[in-house]
Amino acid sequence: METQEKKIHTPSEAELQRDLEVRELDTMCVNESTLVHKPWHNIKYVLVGILFGIVFVKAEIISWFRIQEMFRLQSFHMYGVIGSAVVVGAIGVFLIRRFNIKTIYGETIVIHPKTFSKGNVIGGLMFGLGWAITGACPGPLYAQIGTGATVITVTLLSAIAGTWVYGLLRDKLPH
Amino acid sequence: MTFFDWIREPWPWYVAGPLIGLIVPALLILGNKSFGLSSSLRHICAACVPAKIPFFQYNWRKEGWNLFFVGGILLGGIISAVWLSNPNPVVLHPDLALELKGYGITRFDGLVPADLFSWDQLFTLRGPLMMVGGGFLVGFGTRYAGGCTSGHAIMGLSTLQWPSLVATCCFMAGGFLMANFILPFILNL
Numbered sequence: 001m002e003t004q005e006k007k008i009h010t011p012s013e014a015e016l017q018r019d020l021e022v023r024e025l026d027t028m029c030v031n032e033s034t035l036v037h038k039p040w041h042n043i044k045y046v047l048v049g050i051l052f053g054i055v056f057v058k059a060e061i062i063s064w065f066r067i068q069e070m071f072r073l074q075s076f077h078m079y080g081v082i083g084s085a086v087v088v089g090a091i092g093v094f095l096i097r098r099f100n101i102k103t104i105y106g107e108t109i110v111i112h113p114k115t116f117s118k119g120n121v122i123g124g125l126m127f128g129l130g131w132a133i134t135g136a137c138p139g140p141l142y143a144q145i146g147t148g149a150t151v152i153t154v155t156l157l158s159a160i161a162g163t164w165v166y167g168l169l170r171d172k173l174p175h
Numbered sequence: 176m177t178f179f180d181w182i183r184e185p186w187p188w189y190v191a192g193p194l195i196g197l198i199v200p201a202l203l204i205l206g207n208k209s210f211g212l213s214s215s216l217r218h219i220c221a222a223c224v225p226a227k228i229p230f231f232q233y234n235w236r237k238e239g240w241n242l243f244f245v246g247g248i249l250l251g252g253i254i255s256a257v258w259l260s261n262p263n264p265v266v267l268h269p270d271l272a273l274e275l276k277g278y279g280i281t282r283f284d285g286l287v288p289a290d291l292f293s294w295d296q297l298f299t300l301r302g303p304l305m306m307v308g309g310g311f312l313v314g315f316g317t318r319y320a321g322g323c324t325s326g327h328a329i330m331g332l333s334t335l336q337w338p339s340l341v342a343t344c345c346f347m348a349g350g351f352l353m354a355n356f357i358l359p360f361i362l363n364l
Contacts, residue, residue: 037206042243044205049244052198053251058182058259059191062252063286065267071347071354074268080188081195082328088196089210089333096200109203114321114331116338123319124327124342128349130312132358133305135287137324138317139212141310142245146252147260149287151294155310162314163216167230173319 035105056143064135071132117175183259185266199333208240211326213317215245278362291362301364320345 056062061081069075095101096109103109131137134155136144141159144152166173202208218235219242225231264284267275272283280290296302317323320342322331328346331339 041206042240045202045208045240045243046247046250048198048201048205049247049249050251050254051247052195052244053248054255054259055186055191055194055251056248057252057255057286058261059186059188060265060286061191063265064288064291065265065271065283065286067350068271068354069268071350072268072271074271077188081192082324084189084192085196085329086332088193089199089329090196090335092197092200093203093333096203101204103204103207105206107207109207111203111334112209114327114336114338116341117321119319119321120327120338120342121345123316123321124345125316125349125352126312127316127320127323128346128351129353129357130309130314130316130349131324131346132350132353133309133361134313136313137212138216138313139245139248139323139325141313142248143252143255144287146249146254147256147286149285149292151292151297151306152287154297155292155306155313158307158310159314159317160216160219162311162316163213163318164220164224164226164228164231164314165311166315166318167217167220167228168226170230 035107052139053143053146056140057147062136062140062143062147067132067135119173119175122174183261185261195329196333199330206240209326210330211241211322212245212248213314213323213326214238215241216314217318218242275362278359280362299364301361304361304364316349 059077059081060066061078066075066078070078093111101109127137134141136152136155138159141152141156145156199210202210217231218238221231221233221235265286267283275281275283275288280288282289290296291302291305293302297306313323317326320327322339322342324343324346327339327342332343
């Protein structure tokens with residue numbers, strides 16, 4: 001087992017340290033699993049993604065109009081979607097913790113705590129401004145392209161550029 | 176009404192919300208993954224244009240599942256459009272329809288308004304401002320905030336983390352400000 005793992009990836013001490021540091025800085029980017037899987041194991045994430053994409057489209061969460069209604073308080077729809085998703089998600093997490101449920105590979109489930117930074121406020125406001133313009137957060141951008149709105153690739157590329165510029169300026173920004 | 180007719184109608188929030196909520200425990204159980212979508216943008220940067228920026232120097236292959244996940248979302252969009260699309264126009268709040276007509280937005284037949292987001296619109300003043308400018312704010316803002324609607328509002332609130340509550344409130348505040356006070360000027364361009 002160990003030799004097999006070494007063949008796939010042998011990180012140096014410095015590399016491991018940097019990896020950990022980067023991941024601590026950005027809690028959205030934490031993969032707690034230490035197992036090494038074959039590439040086809042990723043099919044399960046594709047399937048969850050497909051289901052998610054269908055829900056996105058069918059519940060019109062990716063609709064620019066629904067997002068405008070949400071921010072104008074003209075419809076309960078989006079509040080209902082997000083609110084009930086949080087309630088169901090919280091029950092799921094509670095059950096996992098309560099009964100110490102393991103992953104399908106027998107690993108203990110770890111939920112990484114998020115640390116507060118000024119970015120939560122400043123970045124949050126910036127994202128909110130963008131969300132109301134594009135009518136899409138990052139996930140729906142992919143689904144919108146899938147439904148045939150090919151021009152949204154421009155929006156997606158611009159979002160990737162925005163993330164890149166953030167990475168470039170990161171040290172100069174207040175956190 | 177057959178099952179197929181029913182499934183093609185727009186789904187109500189009490190069907191969609193719980194299904195989305197189930198993704199949180201599903202990803203944890205399938206492989207200890209935290210639900211979050213904006214990180215896919217970072218992995219794309221790290222994979223394609225890292226440019227020696229420290230923020231993009233990490234083993235992005237380890238987070239590859241996230242790219243398969245967003246790939247699935249894209250496929251889900253295609254499947255819905257091809258086989259499950261709603262034959263009727265999008266139902267709109269009458270006040271919003273009236274307001275949008277004032278800006279020359281009259282086509283309500285798709286989820287993405289063709290009067291605002293189309294290849295032709297890229298050659299106007301309003302189009303690039305919304306598509307390129309809006310996209311940039313989404314990409315920069317989510318990474319600066321450390322997550323988006325999925326990572327903070329759904330995953331973060333489900334696990335009762337207060338920084339995520341702060342971030343979610345700021346998302347909403349930014350959205351209210353834009354939709355009600357700034358967007359009208361942009362739409363008038």
